[in-house]
Amino acid sequence: MQLSTYTKIFPYKNGHILYSVLTSASVLADAKTLNRTLAGKNRPEERKSLIELGIITSSSELDRHLAFSIIGTRDRNSNTLRVVAAMNLDCNLACPYCFEKRVKGENFYMDRRTASQLIDFLLKRLSGIKILSVDFYGGEPLLSLGLIKEIAARLQSECGRRGVGFGFGMTSNGTLLTPKAAESLVPLGFKSVRVTVNGPREIHDGMRPFKGGAGSFDIILSNLKAAAGKIAIVVTGSYTKDNYRHFPSLLDQMKKEGLTPDKVAAVKFEPVLASQSDCAGACAAPDEPWVADATIFLRNQVLKKGYKAPRTRPSPCSAHFKNNLIVNWDGGLYRCPGFLGNLRFQSGSLTEGPTAFINKHYLGAWRNKKCLHCQYLPLCFGGCKYIRYFRTGDTRGIECRKAFLDAALEGLVKQEIRYPGRLI
Numbered sequence: 001m002q003l004s005t006y007t008k009i010f011p012y013k014n015g016h017i018l019y020s021v022l023t024s025a026s027v028l029a030d031a032k033t034l035n036r037t038l039a040g041k042n043r044p045e046e047r048k049s050l051i052e053l054g055i056i057t058s059s060s061e062l063d064r065h066l067a068f069s070i071i072g073t074r075d076r077n078s079n080t081l082r083v084v085a086a087m088n089l090d091c092n093l094a095c096p097y098c099f100e101k102r103v104k105g106e107n108f109y110m111d112r113r114t115a116s117q118l119i120d121f122l123l124k125r126l127s128g129i130k131i132l133s134v135d136f137y138g139g140e141p142l143l144s145l146g147l148i149k150e151i152a153a154r155l156q157s158e159c160g161r162r163g164v165g166f167g168f169g170m171t172s173n174g175t176l177l178t179p180k181a182a183e184s185l186v187p188l189g190f191k192s193v194r195v196t197v198n199g200p201r202e203i204h205d206g207m208r209p210f211k212g213g214a215g216s217f218d219i220i221l222s223n224l225k226a227a228a229g230k231i232a233i234v235v236t237g238s239y240t241k242d243n244y245r246h247f248p249s250l251l252d253q254m255k256k257e258g259l260t261p262d263k264v265a266a267v268k269f270e271p272v273l274a275s276q277s278d279c280a281g282a283c284a285a286p287d288e289p290w291v292a293d294a295t296i297f298l299r300n301q302v303l304k305k306g307y308k309a310p311r312t313r314p315s316p317c318s319a320h321f322k323n324n325l326i327v328n329w330d331g332g333l334y335r336c337p338g339f340l341g342n343l344r345f346q347s348g349s350l351t352e353g354p355t356a357f358i359n360k361h362y363l364g365a366w367r368n369k370k371c372l373h374c375q376y377l378p379l380c381f382g383g384c385k386y387i388r389y390f391r392t393g394d395t396r397g398i399e400c401r402k403a404f405l406d407a408a409l410e411g412l413v414k415q416e417i418r419y420p421g422r423l424i
């Protein structure tokens with residue numbers, strides 16, 4: 001037996017943490033346990049559990065095989081069809097940093113015909129699927145509330161007839177999530193909302209104003225408070241180098257306004273560039289040193305103030321998975337929400353079906369010598385294609401996260417030990 005290629009060792013109090021990048025498991029080891037582990041001389045029971053946790057392995061080939069096959073295994077075993085449906089590319093806010101600016105427009109709304117094609121397209125893909133999960137996206141999806149209700153009602157009823165579970169969430173700016181809107185959606189399968197609150201009121205209102213210039217903070221918090229308990233609420237926030245230190249006071253304001261930790265499923269702050277797309281935590285952070293500091297600082301504040309935060313876990317870019325689809329308002333299919341509306345990355349349509357996408361996005365770029373021997377491979381798989389494109393104008397090559405992970409992983413893992421019940 002030997003230490004896994006993917007085990008990191010961090011000093012912690014009087015001992016060490018053995019952390020598996022492959023399984024996300026952590027073990028606290030005193031000096032004797034660490035020495036036994038490094039020498040391959042664990043006692044039988046200890047050996048058994050360290051193998052199960054992925055901390056030690058019988059061979060580095062097996063280890064690598066497990067890591068290299070994460071994407072394929074997940075793809076084959078997936079029985080959930082996840083669809084991001086961009087209902088429009090319009091918005092009632094005018095955020096100065098908006099990444100969709102170039103592709104936005106008041107006429108870019110899904111119509112009934114496309115909605116009907118979307119429903120047919122999804123229903124045809126339910127063979128072997130146990131759960132259909134839709135994330136309504138935008139622009140601002142609630143500008144298309146009527147059509148969302150029609151789509152959800154039909155999918156709920158058709159999935160029910162087929163014995164397939166159905167639920168939906170949305171990525172919304174929260175301003176139109178009135179109690180009336182939320183109540184009308186819950187019976188149709190509305191489960192969760194992901195809302196961006198960009199720091200405390202004074203920062204948020206400058207970064208996410210209404211088109212007329214008024215601040216949106218108060219209305220968002222009031223809507224979220226009313227929706228709490230009916231749906232899961234995930235608060236995200238996009239910070240910059242200059243303002244991230246002020247973000248913890250948002251958590252105090254949330255508490256003061258009644259959005260207490262028990263009412264919020266998770267809080268996740270990300271640098272502006274990394275948060276420009278919703279890919280369930282897979283998006284990579286840029287590697288400037290301040291980002292690692294900010295990531296550790298902010299997640300620590302979130303956990304310390306009693307809120308929950310996402311765990312660090314293997315997270316290949318969701319664009320790899322055949323059961324993850326992004327549908328644009330016009331019926332175009334994409335692999336990543338960040339590329340919505342960029343025709344160069346359109347990979348099929350609702351009428352023609354998905355077309356080849358692996359090479360178009362260079363998703364196999366991680367199969368190079370550097371990545372194949374990298375300890376962080378399970379957390380990274382070559383990094384985010386969207387950030388790569390944003391920075392270089394091309395998806396070729398990797399967007400290396402090594403510098404970020406070298407600087408941040410130890411701090412993040414220690415938080416996971418310190419606040420075990422607050423990681424989701």
Ligand code: SF4
Nearest residue numbers: 279317336384385386
């Ligand atoms: S390319 Fe990046 S933003 Fe897009 S799905 Fe993959 S990790 Fe997320």
Ligand code: SF4
Nearest residue numbers: 371374380400401402
């Ligand atoms: S891109 Fe960098 S951090 Fe990611 S797997 Fe490759 S070498 Fe490792």
